[in-house]
Amino acid sequence: MASETVQSEFADKSIGPTTQSYDIVTSLYRNEDQAALRRKTSQYLFNYGTRFMKDVICGAKGLYVYTAAGHRVLDWTSGQMSCLLGHGHPEIVKTIADHAANLDHLFSGMVSPPVITLGERLCSLLPPGLDKAFFLSTGGESNEAAVKLAKVYTGKFEIVAVNGSWHGVTAQALSVQYHYGRKGQGPLMPGMHMLPAPNAYRSIFRHPDGSYDWETELDYGWSLIDQASCGSLAAVIVECIQSSAGIHVLPAGYLKALKNHCEKRGMLLIVDEAQTGVGRCGDMMAILHEDVVPDILTLSKTLGNGLPLSAVVTNSDIEKVCVERDYCFYTTHVNDPLPAAVGNKVLEIVQRDHLVEHSRAMGKILHEGLVVLKQRYGCIGDVRGRGLMAGVEIVADRVLKTPAPELARSIADKAYDLGVWANLSSHGSFSGTFRIAPPITVTRDQILEGIQLLEQAFAATPGAMPLY
Template identity: 60%
Template sequence: MLISSEIESGASGSTARSNAELSRLAQENCFTFGAEFLPGVVTRAEGMYLWTASGQKVMDWTSGQMSCLLGHGHAEIVKTVTESARSLDHLYSGMISPPVIDLATALVNQLPRGLDKAMFLSTGGESNECAIRLAKLFTGRFEMVGLAASWHGSTSGAQGVQYNAGRKSCGPLMPGMHMLPSPDAYRAVFRNPDGSHDWKTELDYGWSMIDKASCGSLAAVIVEPVQSSGGMIPLPPGYMRALKAHCEQRNMLLIVDEAQTAMGRSGDLFAINHADNGGVVPDILTMSKTLGNGLPLSAVVTSNHIAQHARENGFMFYTTHANDPLPAAVGLKTLQIVLRDDAALLHHARRMGHQLHAGLHDIMSRYACIGYIRGRCLMLGVEIVKDRREGTTADIEVGKRISAKAMELGLSAMISAKSYFSGCIRIAPPIIISDEEMQWGLRTFEKALELTEGSGRIRENGLQTPL
């Protein structure tokens, strides 16, 4: 039990307490949710960096939970939070406020026709749960289709359209959940005669299996433009259009989840704008993470037709923080910053993405444990394998050691350390990262590889250097 002095010190006094003391309190009183806490207790975050209770400075190469698009503690966002907390923080869900109206207006003005009305919630899982229920109501059907290696949240509906350990030991999922193969070119089973990924045959085969399994009540497909948790797998050029065609053949809706790709992270304001997607406009678009720059804010955007049908047919998705003004004000400020600095910021993000991609490929030439590098702009994944010259077998343990060593050296580069996600180190720094910070991060990442047993350093003669 905490003594009164510990209670009184609280968060404001956390920097004065040792990392060991804080870690002990965390172990005694905090509930874990699927992963162990990292050793360093973070007491401060600013810009590109985190500081732990032991005084270590760490570059954040994952933008928190892939969310802090503009970095931690952005001055304009801090000011918005402060002013909103003072003047308009939380309301009854049925009430509407200027920040919500203004954010909805700003968003739909930036989105293509057919994405006309928005509502706001707290998390990506919540927004996807809402989108799934909206699709079921509109179509009058209940079967949902997702992509293997996707992540859409931890609510019951979202869990059903993804493969991960969160599905285990919690009883049956919602009925009518189906899965398409992940379009992973690196480990693809379907290949063209030249060895390239035959994603079209793969997709057609997946649908043929779903058609056989379906009870005739297919409602919608949900997909990420870049499968982040699955290892930063971008949808191949033309895939979104082919997926939309399959939906239209079956009178299904298309839901696109832009939790991580929206607001410039993927090089476009929204990933659905990318040329590879062929101008496809989803029936429902969800956003979270980057929209609130790390604060709990998500959005569901759909057409006038679907919104009107929902209104007329009693659609209800009440939650405590639906359309809350404070997070909406933060989302509006984030969007305003991105739009205000649009040309410069998106150009910078693309340039930094090219620099990151080139730097990682240079490192790859010296380490056999790097099997593949993929992604888009400032969303890149590094596949860690036993030895790329011998195959594509993942080596999650080596990946964990590389990630841990990077953290020791002051670089937060997290790994999808579950077997169903293949062991890919995901890199998604804030898009404000500078040239100097990028180069430091690349040097530190290579140093982590150099100091990790099993990384497979390649000498100039092509032989592997033992560690």
């Protein structure tokens, strides 16, 4: 019944491309010439591994971004999956301004109230066993620190990750990353091993009834690692939802089984919640949904609402041993007060405004709407995710599950032109999957707006295989 309600609300509506002025933000760059900016982009900016989009963004507010040409686009990926509360949230803006004026950056050995308060607030939201935190800048940096922490604590050096993972581009983080970016630089860190990705849609591991047999797949993966290991297994690092791999949710029980495998081998479990943390998926943290306490938790992206802020959280026992063994991860911006103040304000707003519950409710509407689209267009092979994190995989044939990245790109381009940005990675390993993760402040009307625009994009793209 609920999906029928969603279906009826966007079935007959039509929203076209939106072009409107945005005085508050675009006034900063009101007179910019987009064509000139594109020429300068080509002339001066280095391509660091992505295809720059055709438009130059000159404004961002709430759930929308604005181009130099005045095109308004619904941002269904929260920037780089980071603006949890939307762009330009007034309380975040005030926090930034106050701390830029009065308490911005300090010597890395100094401590300040925003850092202390953020540590207290964050640890109080986590289960016992995650009670010691420090704060860095990016997700890759936090994962780098977590891997080093595991190595120093265990005295071992082999790290296990999951096929399709994305943990960052620094040395150790990149070495446990199996989605993209490993080529062209010679040897990576030694002792890195890979488990098969828990891809319920495409995995060859099946029960006789056709359902996904993730337990056999996981056990098989560990049997290969045990054979390859030199006997120095230190840790596993994993995402609760593999975003860059195409929004693949760990099957129920997977994380608990993974921890059991770690304990059996004397390893630590590191969970990377860069995108799933702080309410995105309908729980304050995804580990709470799984009822699993990792040895180390990393956060980034959502914690800073778009500012560079990440966290490493562990327990007192691990801290004690690592201090004794001279663990060091001393950076220029470790425990900086300004981003810490922003993170503290993010957590305050999420709790105060009941945004975890809101994310869960809005996620239900989002997924219902996407399922309706799947019922209407044969090119949608799978809809998956949890809360306000969703993946829509585009295929050329539902039975054969043939990837259709070019078709997906055409749909994505049309959707953007119509006014909704739902990220589609330009990397072939992504298999043509939309990654949808709007700010958790999104309203019901904004979700329906995005569904309507996607509906129009599918309807206008040859090859979408309408079923009506």
